[in-house]
Amino acid sequence: MSTVHAQADPEITLENRNLSAGKPYPLGATVATNGVNFALFSANATKVVLCIFDEFGLNEQQICLTQKTRQIWHGFIEGITAGTLYGYRVYGPFEPLLGHRFNHHKLLLDPYAKQLLGGLEPNDANYGYVLDSNESDLSFCKIDNAPFMPKCVVIDDSALKQKPINRPNIPLEKTIIYEAHVKGFSVLNHEVDDDVKGTFAGLASKSAIQYLSQLGVNCIELLPIHSFFNEPFLLEKQLSNYWGYNSIGFFAPNPSYLSGDTVAEFREMVDTFHEANIEVILDVVYNHTAEGNRLGPTLSFRGIDNASYYRLVSNDQRLYINDTGCGNTFNSNHPQVLQLIMDSLRYWVEVMGVDGFRFDLASCLGRETYGFDPGCGFFDALSQDPVLCQVKLIAEPWDIGPGGYQLGNYPIAFSEWNDRYRDTMRRFWRGDNGMLPEFARRFHGSSDFFEHHGRNPSASINFITSHDGFTLNDLVSYQHRHNLANGEDNRDGHHENLSHNYGVEGETDNPDILNIRSRQQRNLLTTLMLSQGVPMLLSGDEMGHSQQGNNNAYCQDNRICWIDWQNIDWSLVEFTAELIKVRKRFPILCHREFIHQPEAQYDNGFIWYSRHGEPMAKRQWSEFEARTLAVVLTSKTQPPHQHPKALLLLLNADEKSHQFVLPVIDGFNQWQPLINTQQLNNADIEELLEQSKVKVAITALDDAATDDNKQPSFACSHQLTLLGRSLMLFHACH
Structure with missing residues (x-):
């Protein structure tokens, strides 16, 4: 009424x-x-x-x-x-x-x-x-x-404009992204003061900064912090838009994230992160607004100039083009709307100090009237802007509009969320058939998508999970989505998650199932941190956080999404922190260029091996049921006075145990264990190595395993048994 x-x-x-x-x-x-x-x-x-x-x-x-x-x-x-x-x-x-x-x-x-x-x-x-x-x-x-x-x-905001910004300026290839929600990260943290829990101040609290610093991430990517409103259909269900992908104000921080009455709190948070050598990236939603479809409310743009701010159906301008699936599409083709977006981006960089942006449904912003165009006005405006061309730009390279999936087709200034990486790593570790070639391409940095027009491996933002979908814990605990709490009869969210429950759907006290789930989480985290490209870790994955099988928890502003700091798997946190240390320790893991066949011995390179310790032959890549692989990564001499280094990764994605013969590479000494997901200590692994010796082909690094007819020489090596669905990482020096 x-x-x-x-x-x-x-x-x-x-x-x-x-x-x-x-x-x-x-x-x-x-x-x-x-x-x-x-x-x-x-x-x-x-x-x-x-x-x-x-x-x-x-x-x-x-x-x-x-x-x-x-x-x-x-x-x-x-x-x-x-x-x-x-x-x-x-x-x-x-x-x-x-x-x-x-x-x-x-x-x-x-x-x-x-x-x-x-x-x-x-x-x-x-x-x-x-x-x-x-x-x-x-x-x-x-x-x-x-x-x-x-x-x-x-x-x-004159005082904020005059305040110096001390940016960490972390090279993109050395960036380790941590995707987090402002409220969800701190609202249950008992070490954060009650009056700032769930706010910018809570996110930048001493305990939060200390945790992230010890974990080792150097970039936090925040889910939308622009002012947003709840959709009417959610309010009818007594739910709310927790994620915040329903923006209405592109300059104003969401009021609920402020602990006080001043927007300077956001800038203070950014400055605190910068002091800890952590960059801040904002997830921004310029593709649609909270005003919804033709039957939505009139709150701002619709009432100011609907025909300018939105893309309308040409033959019936009552209707909105809906390339976003959210009811409307913001008209970034209009010069004044484009200026609004550019002014907003510059404000968050120059006044609020952020270091980059992740563009939600970025294909909407790159679509001209005739379709997606890497040379569209928005991309051109970004590339020539003297402020914005210097920050990190990340695209979600799809929307639901025609020709919306554009992975690999963005301009050189952009990195892109790589969903092909996500799906490949999930399928490989689940044990799907025929995955070896695809695994190698994604692990190598997805050069098939990104190595063009001067783009580098850092164009690929690698992720296993994100806010949208299962958490890592749920990925190995649930076969199906469990979204009844969303009020849509479990019809929403992704139907195919490439997940596995290993015998029981959801929680269990079966030790065998718990062990394999633990190994799988560690396998996926290790693969993420060792792959070429930029890794993105979902907040809570390193703690074992579960959303109870909800793979579309956008409307769950409650304990389903909030990080439970009272029930953390600290052993998984420590494991993740160790992985990040390894990534930072070995530059070969975050190389600036795509690594191909080494031209000289000990040059940067990849060499793929079978589990028998021999270079992969062409026929072995096509073995449909093969689920084991090994790879050696080598780096150039590191100044000052350091020797070339090599990493060896053994991968067993099969459900059965397999013996691996460690490759012998001329010039490198004994392999030393670094990481394993069987939870063995290094001394036990070294002892196992000494207990078994076998004859193996020797391959120099400049002899790459591309010629099946090459006659190798042989030497004595070691072999190890890897449990089903496990991995081991070794290193050696020349």
Whole structure:
């Protein structure tokens, strides 16, 4: 049932305040010494009214912005200060068939607002049309929604702009990404003060920084922190959008992540991470907004200039192009919308200090009217921008639109989430047939996708799990999704997860099942950290975190998603930290260029071996049921006065145990154990090696195993038995 509220008289003006023309740039609310400049873009509006509220968000007073320069409405209000609450009412035609949805009865958020106060209260008044009207001929809604809307806050960020940013400047190939949720990471941490749990301050607390530093990651990637709203269908189910992929404010941090009343808390968090030599990357959602489809609420862009801000169906402009699956698609092809995105990105870099971005559904941003184009306007704007071309740029290289899957097709400035890596490593360790060639390509850095136009292995963001899907623990504990808590009868989320439960679905106390699950988690983590490319670790995977089999927990703002700091597998944490130390210790694991056949002995190189200690022959790569493999990685001489080094990785993805013969490489001495997933200590492994010696072919590094007819020489080596689904890592020096 709708409630009618009185609307402020549009003819009322602020008393004792002087309105002057002001300037069209910068857009948004800009504080000056004697007032505030307001500027708002709308190409199709007939009138723009600035609404000023008291400190409680009440007592609305209005000023009409009469100046218009190149479709930007602007005015300077003398006497207004930082902290003032405001919004807009925008007049124009309500003609959905022509793409126009103006409704001056709706208070609208400034797209450039840098802080929001209050939340969005569900109410019929938030819709620009009468809810029970005919969908093909929507009725204009005259109910005022101001009582139910958050208010924009005028921010003076001059002090933040002047504050130095001490960036770690970690090379991309040496970056180790930790994907985390602001609230979920700290809300249950008993070592974080109660008043900052689940906030930016909690994420940057002493205990959190200490944990991440000891783990060894050097980059934290945060799920969306831009202001976002809950979708109406979630509220009906008494759920909420936990992940935050429903942005409404591209400059304003989500209010619930602030422990206080100032956005400087975000910058303080970034500075704290930088002091710990940890970079900060933001997951950003510029592909759609929280206003949803044609029947969604009018909150900001829709009411300011629907035809400019959104991509509409050309022959029926009531409808939105929905390449995102979220109801609408932001129109990044429009120059003013593109400017909004670019201004937002620069703000988070120059003022808030972040080090890069991960672009959600990035194919939407690269799609011109004729389809995806690596040379589109958005990518060109990024590549030439003197600020943004220097930060880390990561694409989620797909959307649901036509031709949306574009893995490997992004410009050189981008790295990309590599889902082919994810799926291959899951299938290999699950024991699927015919996986050896694909495993080798992904482990090598996916050069088949990325080695073109000067791109390097760091173009591949390798991951086993992410926020979207099973956690690592659940990947080896559940055969099927268990998403009933989402209220969609378990129909949502990925159907095929390439997972395995090893005999029991979910939790068990069977020691044999627990052992193999433990090994599989360690196998996958080890593979991730040893592969060429940039590893991304999902927060909680190193602790054994479970989401109870929910593989689409976007709406679970509760203990399903929150990290349980009381029940951590500390042995897995220590194992992961050791893996990260190994990755940092051996530069060959994060090489700047793709490594191919070594041209000289002891040059950087990969050599693949069978479990018999012999170089892989061409026919062995095509053995359908083969699930064992070994690889030797070698590095050049490391200054000062260091010898060439080699790493040997033995992999057994079969369910049965197999004997491995360690390769003999001319010039390298005895292999020393580094990592194993059988949880043996190094002394036991060395003893096992000494107990067994066999004859094996010798291969020099410059003799690569490509010629099946080459006659090798032989020498004495060692052999080891690897349990089913386990691995071992060794190193040796020349």
